[in-house]
Amino acid sequence: MSVENAPVVDVDEAAIPVEKKMYYRFESNDKKEFRVSELAIQQSETLNRLVEAMGYTSEDVENKPAIAIENIDGKTLKLVFQWCEHHKGEAIPVDDGSVPKIVEIPEFDAKLMDIDNGLLFKLIWAADYLNIVQLLNVSCKKVANMAQGKTPAQLRRVYLLPSDEEDEAAKRAAQEAQDPRAREVEEEFEERKRQGGNSFF
């Protein structure tokens, strides 16, 4: 039977079951709770996989404890979920490296990121941890923009770049922290030098 000849059936639209939107509950490391739509969660690859693996039903979402996100605080998580809700349903950019990426910061994102650098720092860590590609792109663009028109000396100040000497000192400290015996030997050596001994042995 062709489509044109098919019988016309009156449909009671109210009778069609509407799929209920699911809102997941998340908890930050400072015990702040957030309800986030399923569609918004899709912006985060990490969270999307997590909720898929959990296989929660609508009842589970309400009855079970909120999903804990241990290493992100409430203030940062609020920004992350605001961003996800605003951009829910948008395609996630795929960077295969074939075309140079051009990142524009939309107005909403610019307003959202009108925050102090401490919070911006945390936001980038959160976007990286939760694998939210586009949020990472725009927040990194904002940090990159801070370099505009700066000399190397100014860049050092803006990005708090350690000098070679500072890097070297930090590296030594890290090595010593890994191997406490090395530090003891170093201290003993310094002590003997102070006492006027020429040889360590």
Added chain:
Amino acid sequence: MSIPLVRFPLLAIDEILRNMQYSEIFNISVCSQRMHILVRRIKFKQIVKMRYVFKAKVLQVEVDEHNGTRQFIVATSFGRVRDTTNCYFAHNSNSEGMVKRSVIDHCFGVFQRHAPIVQLQLVVDQDLGFVPLLEGVKEMYMLGQGMSVEYASIFYPDLNCLRINGTCKDGDRFSGVDYLFFDRAGNTANAVLQTFTGRYLFLYESRRSTKDILQFCRRWKRNEICQNVRFLYIDLIDSSPDFDPERFLAQFETSEWDPNVRPGGVFDGLPAMIDVDKFPDVNTDRFRDFQRNDGKWASLCMLDCQFFLIAWD
């Protein structure tokens, strides 16, 4: 307001660096060894060409991108007091050689390894002792008065494109260069014409006569000369007052230009330093088709002081 760049996750550092301008990337890469290493991780796939410009006491480095835009990386000047900016640095003349070498090596490590083409622009009137040798140069643009092309032929024998903007002798040293452009060919035009084995040849201000061009056409027809040429342009300094282009063309067996048969795109992929904007449209009936003895077709056009030949692949 500051933010600790090196404390970001590596993926974010890459992303931040990728979003900076080239001059900012250069500046940040000189801040420390660690930043240099971080910058070298970035693949600049959009770069198609690196350009080093040596002009008087200034070295300037630029890049061309796939989309045709030209971006500035850094400039250094020597021995002159001049305001420095975030990407323009002044140095003492005593350190000229060392600074130039360092800037080039640094740019090579960060950017050039991603660029398939390296172009060198050089004013040859200066002391070339302060021009370090560059790796991978395929295009060269020489400017200056009465230049010796020996420098280019000795140090850069594998050029693919060369433009010489100045009167020179020994132009035929570059007969094998694919794209060869003389702004003031003068008397060297004849030697170049006799020996050219590349594909595109531009001879501006040639000191030749229309008789010479007629002779050239006959030899080309017999496949004795410029066998590989795809496009030839000769601009004559003087033409004979009684020269008649129609009579010139009548000396060959030619047929009418047929744009449907002869494909266009003769200038596609031409290096940007070769300027063809002022040329008349080659796809017109001013051109006549004629055939070489081996069957290859060409189209030619003779105006008062200009001669064009397009050999079809």
